[in-house]
Amino acid sequence: MNRFSSLEFEDAGGKRPRKSTPGEPVRDAMYFYREAMGCYLAGDFEQALRSYSRALERNSVFLEAWAGQIRMLIELGEYPEAVIWADKAMEAFPNHPELIAAKAAACLRDAKPEKAMGFSDFSISQENAGPWVWLARAEVLMERKSRIGQECLSKALLEAGEAVNLIRLEAGRIDVRYGHYSAALELLEKTVRVWPKSALAWYELGRCQAHLGFSEAKAALEEALRLRPNWRPAAAELDRLKRTGPLKRAWRRFFAR
Amino acid sequence: MQCRRCKFENMPGLTSCMRCGSLLTAPEGPVEVAPPRMPRWQRPFRGLARGARKSGILAPLQVIRIPTWLALVSSVVFFGVLLSLVPGLAHWIQRRWKSVGWWIAAWAVFLILSVFLFGGFLGYLFLGLALAAHVWVALHSSFLRGHDTLAMRIVVFLLALGLYYFVYTRTAGLLFGQVQPGYAIVSVPARQIEIGDYLLGRRTLPGDPNHPRGAVVYANLRQIGGWENPFFPSRYFGYVQIVGLGGEVVEIKEGVFWVNQSPLDQELYPVPQWLLNLELSAEVPADSYFVSAEYMGTGYNAQLAAQACILSSRRIEGRAVYRWWPLWRRGLIRTDE
Structure with a gap:
């Protein structure tokens, strides 16, 4: 113990930071952000949401964590809450395009396409519209069965920068969601090559392959289950796949797009 | 300090961006970081609402x-x-x-x-x-x-x-204009009706001559047989059971109803308590019914009791179809036509 270790400072408050042992990572906002990303890639959206919250506890002006929370609420099907939380985040980041885009995505999933289009228009009109803005735009347009949706996905990938893998995964998921399986397949295959330990990526790839009638779907879903045992959606999808007859698979193989 | 959103280079020490207003540093004091969550029970309802919006059912309301x-x-x-x-x-x-x-x-x-x-x-x-x-x-x-x-x-x-x-x-x-609720003032074990049960019935026209034997009917018991009923001081309505039809001779012998010299089933047509000790015989007028109801008191003479049990068809206002109360005996009342 050195002679200054017991000195008290004003900003120390009642709590003392826990001393970290050598080799242990510093549990700062970035640490929890990475943890949240890990949970997200494993398809554990509930845990990811908690980790994003913990990241925000450390740094309340961490935009990515706010946006992550909103995205997780959307993944969990809590759309009105996602909109409320986007508004809350916008108190710190007024009219941030990514947050407005998240609102658009939430409204779209909540079957409010007009509102979603409004928010999407507004988010695009902002400066520095990033990849998430284009992803939301793509989703809004795909909902309207517009062909421009695919171009918006390409635009999102171009804008992605360092986050290209994440955006690629999201783009693939959007394609799967709207039935563009062929387009999704390429994106998801690239994703699993980069993130071979992502249960979510394997699951989405498996779903995509299943819809295309590919026999590899089984292996992809089993891999997802191996990475995250007892994951209900993957197990259910695998079960559905096993119950799919050869005729249906052949039909999909030749006619699914 | 550069704003992460608009890339504007702000003066050091500023807490929010001068250009776009985004926060540059964390505000002092606690910040709410836990988002609101949806209660689980709301999930199916929200799903229904979403389905309704998607299907366009609510579209007319929105315009x-x-x-x-x-x-x-x-x-x-x-x-x-x-x-x-x-x-x-x-x-x-x-x-x-x-x-x-x-x-x-x-x-x-x-x-x-x-x-x-x-x-x-x-x-x-x-x-x-x-x-x-x-x-x-x-x-x-x-x-x-x-x-x-x-x-x-x-x-x-x-x-x-x-x-x-x-x-x-x-x-x-x-x-519910056609529904006639009321309390039973007769007990019919075979039809699971007890005194005090709340019955629901269908309204019928006064003077309807088509009520069958055994039907439980809602009637005004104030005046029976054309005279003021001494057993009830005021207007009194309730569900009673029809035992004898117009033109029949109804008798009570040894605690059993007899109609035109034939005994009736005791389970289906139980004799009320107050009539048990009476040897009664009455001819029912053409536009009336002989009804069984549990009147208060005992010791009335046979003539008075016979008159009290004859009910003009004009006094009948409904026919029971459902046992409503108590809950555990809820069910349809079947009458053998």
């Missing part, structure tokens, strides 16, 4: 444009109360429906419970609660915003309560 003058009118106390005869209508016009959503849900629950438990104390209690919730919603649309005096609130609440009570009784009359 309704409410004129501004109507919203203004609805905020006047009288019109607010009047419009709220449809629960929440005034609020819907004012686009404040969510502020009373829970009250309307409570009203609906109370109303359903009151209908389900109608006939018992709880039924009346829930009906009262539904009425009160409805009045509160109506007053909330306009009155409660401008008047703080307790006395004034109580007076208006009571006035609205009176108005709504009138509306409720009229509406119930319209909706």
Whole structure:
């Protein structure tokens, strides 16, 4: 113990930071952000949401964590809450395009396409519209069965920068969601090559392959289950796949797009 | 310090961006970082609402444009109360429906419970609660915003309560006009009817000569056989059982009903307690019925009892079809035609 270790400072408050042992990572906002990303890639959206919250506890002006929370609420099907939380985040980041885009995505999933289009228009009109803005735009347009949706996905990938893998995964998921399986397949295959330990990526790839009638779907879903045992959606999808007859698979193989 | 959103280079020490207003440093004090969560029970309801929006069922509602003058009118106390005869209508016009959503849900629950438990104390209690919730919603649309005096609130609440009570009784009359509720004053074990059961019946025309033997009918027992019934001091209605038809001879021998010299099944036609010790014989007039009802008291003579049991068909107002109360014996009443 050195002679200054017991000195008290004003900003120390009642709590003392826990001393970290050598080799242990510093549990700062970035640490929890990475943890949240890990949970997200494993398809554990509930845990990811908690980790994003913990990241925000450390740094309340961490935009990515706010946006992550909103995205997780959307993944969990809590759309009105996602909109409320986007508004809350916008108190710190007024009219941030990514947050407005998240609102658009939430409204779209909540079957409010007009509102979603409004928010999407507004988010695009902002400066520095990033990849998430284009992803939301793509989703809004795909909902309207517009062909421009695919171009918006390409635009999102171009804008992605360092986050290209994440955006690629999201783009693939959007394609799967709207039935563009062929387009999704390429994106998801690239994703699993980069993130071979992502249960979510394997699951989405498996779903995509299943819809295309590919026999590899089984292996992809089993891999997802191996990475995250007892994951209900993957197990259910695998079960559905096993119950799919050869005729249906052949039909999909030749006619699914 | 560069803003992460607009890339504007701010002066050191600033907490928010001068250009776009985004926070540059964390604000002092605690910040709420846990998002609101959806209660689990809401999930299916939200799914239904989403499905309705997707299918376009709600589209006609969304295109309704409410004129501004109507919203203004609805905020006047009288019109607010009047419009709220449809629960929440005034609020819907004012686009404040969510502020009373829970009250309307409570009203609906109370109303359903009151209908389900109608006939018992709880039924009346829930009906009262539904009425009160409805009045509160109506007053909330306009009155409660401008008047703080307790006395004034109580007076208006009571006035609205009176108005709504009138509306409720009229509406119930319209909706359930053909339903005749009443208490059984006869016990028929074979049909699981006990004295005091609350029965629901179908209204029939006075003077209907087609009621079969064994039917449980709702009748005015004040005047039986054309004279004032001495056993009931005032108007008295209730469900009784038809034992003998017009033109038949009904007798009671050793605690069993006999009709035209043939005994009736004791399970289906039990003799009421007050008639058990009587040896009775009566010829039923053409437009009347011989009915079995559990009158109060014992020791009446046979002639009086025979007259008391003969009921003019004009006095019959309905025929029981359903045992409504008690709950555990709810069910249809079958009458052998």
